[in-house]
Amino acid sequence: MGEAPAFVVDDLLQNQDGFGSKSNGCKITTTIGDKTYVIGGENDESTLSLEVQIFDEDTGNWATPIVLGAKPSSCKGLSAVSLNDDRILIVKKGSTPDDCIWFLEVDTRFVREQKKIQGTDVVAWSRGARGYAEKPVVISGPSGVGKGTLISMLMKEFPSMFGFSVSHTTRAPRCMEKDGVHYHFTERSVMEQELKDGKFLEHALVHGNLYGTSIEAVEVVTDTGKRCILDIDVQGARSVKASSLEAIFIFICPPSMEELETRLRSRGTETEEQILKRLQNAKKEMEQGQSSGIFDHILYNDNLDECYESLKKLLGLDGAAAATLRSAPQGIDLPADHSVSKMDNKITINCGTAELKKASKNLIVLDVSSLKGGAPGRTRGLDVYAIDSFSDGLNGINQPS
Numbered sequence: 001m002g003e004a005p006a007f008v009v010d011d012l013l014q015n016q017d018g019f020g021s022k023s024n025g026c027k028i029t030t031t032i033g034d035k036t037y038v039i040g041g042e043n044d045e046s047t048l049s050l051e052v053q054i055f056d057e058d059t060g061n062w063a064t065p066i067v068l069g070a071k072p073s074s075c076k077g078l079s080a081v082s083l084n085d086d087r088i089l090i091v092k093k094g095s096t097p098d099d100c101i102w103f104l105e106v107d108t109r110f111v112r113e114q115k116k117i118q119g120t121d122v123v124a125w126s127r128g129a130r131g132y133a134e135k136p137v138v139i140s141g142p143s144g145v146g147k148g149t150l151i152s153m154l155m156k157e158f159p160s161m162f163g164f165s166v167s168h169t170t171r172a173p174r175c176m177e178k179d180g181v182h183y184h185f186t187e188r189s190v191m192e193q194e195l196k197d198g199k200f201l202e203h204a205l206v207h208g209n210l211y212g213t214s215i216e217a218v219e220v221v222t223d224t225g226k227r228c229i230l231d232i233d234v235q236g237a238r239s240v241k242a243s244s245l246e247a248i249f250i251f252i253c254p255p256s257m258e259e260l261e262t263r264l265r266s267r268g269t270e271t272e273e274q275i276l277k278r279l280q281n282a283k284k285e286m287e288q289g290q291s292s293g294i295f296d297h298i299l300y301n302d303n304l305d306e307c308y309e310s311l312k313k314l315l316g317l318d319g320a321a322a323a324t325l326r327s328a329p330q331g332i333d334l335p336a337d338h339s340v341s342k343m344d345n346k347i348t349i350n351c352g353t354a355e356l357k358k359a360s361k362n363l364i365v366l367d368v369s370s371l372k373g374g375a376p377g378r379t380r381g382l383d384v385y386a387i388d389s390f391s392d393g394l395n396g397i398n399q400p401s
């Protein structure tokens with residue numbers, strides 16, 4: 001239980017926006033069930049990010065929850081809409097196109113899991129993204145098959161599109177590996193504590209060492225607007241598949257076990273003992289990779305260039321499609337002066353500016369009927385378009401964008 005924030009609910013009651021949220025400039029309250037979420041900063045706009053407090057109507061107590069995810073920066077004002085009673089859509093006024101739509105998850109599967117782990121109130125931020133282009137890519141396969149090589153090729157050819165999820169591991173660094181770039185190399189006791197603290201999306205014991213993807217590792221990538229690539233083992237892929245992170249799962253096979261051994265030996269990074277352990281584990285991984293139903297695609301890495309072309313093809317990066325996808329994801333150009341309302345799965349943002357009125361596109365519609373993903377990571381699938389408010393309601397779409 002915490003203290004009541006400097007701004008109290010009573011202050012906020014004065015500004016009713018018609019759909020369950022009450023605003024007071026840079027703060028907003030939204031009630032879901034018996035809880036009221038107070039989101040925002042102090043009146044002096046000195047706070048760097050939006051804070052969250054929870055008021056429990058039943059007990060009359062305030063709580064300061066654990067807030068997961070990168071927080072949105074503070075802004076000139078906020079609008080909020082509760083969606084499905086499990087998340088709150090936040091529209092930031094006067095923000096940049098890629099920073100104006102956020103979701104505060106209060107009762108999603110991810111948040112419920114985290115509440116169990118933490119044993120206290122948890123909420124999680126997730127930035128809204130238009131369309132589906134940013135689905136993370138999980139790549140698995142036995143040691144030495146060429147996962148790292150293929151990922152490097154992808155990141156070299158499409159540097160602005162992909163970002164690597166830097167895992168934690170307790171194994172020792174290889175001579176060319178850099179801490180924070182290839183892995184976060186960590187002590188076992190430290191990693192075990194961080195696992196207890198719920199900092200990891202998934203983890204596994206692989207070849208005798210702990211490996212894990214932290215929630216932050218995924219968010220660091222998604223916050224830059226890039227598509228996240230995870231190089232993780234089959235156990236990790238299984239955990240991710242069961243989590244709220246929706247991804248494309250790809251398993252890489254060697255042309256033969258003999259060739260796998262040749263590659264592993266010629267890489268020259270492991271001791272004889274480690275090579276034998278990895279080859280032993282490779283057999284199990286191959287079986288699971290091909291029969292577990294986890295993977296959407298299986299690629300054979302015989303000829304490297306051919307395998308790379310196949311990888312690009314299944315990611316939609318071959319030919320003309322690649323040129324389109326290389327452009328930055330589109331944001332939403334939201335004016336500082338606007339109001340928000342909700343009708344079914346459509347949120348309408350009334351942009352009362354003279355410019356937009358002149359262009360007869362003074363309503364922006366956010367269609368949230370097909371949302372995917374969410375914390376940890378972005379909430380994808382926002383459909384955004386402009387309509388003329390003088391035409392026949394929401395059917396009067398004149399300009400899909």
Ligand SMILES: Nc1nc2c(ncn2[C@@H]2O[C@H](COP(=O)(O)OP(=O)(O)O)[C@@H](O)[C@H]2O)c(=O)[nH]1
Pocket residue numbers: 139140141142143144148167168171202203204206207211212213231232233234235236237
């Ligand atoms: N579950 C899980 N596996 C990981 C993670 N990071 C790396 N791995 C896997 O751990 C295994 C060993 O990785 P590494 O020691 O770098 O050797 P390599 O596979 O020969 O490159 C590989 O199968 C990786 O895909 C992680 O964060 N989680």
Ligand SMILES: Nc1ncnc2c1ncn2[C@@H]1O[C@H](COP(=O)(O)OP(=O)(O)O)[C@@H](O)[C@H]1O
Pocket residue numbers: 141142143144145146147148149150263264266267301302303304305307
């Ligand atoms: N198709 C291929 N043919 C021959 N050698 C390959 C091929 N793909 C990768 N390699 C080599 O095999 C070794 C292991 O590749 P690497 O990317 O480190 O595997 P992983 O990350 O799966 O452990 C590296 O020396 C790499 O240059």
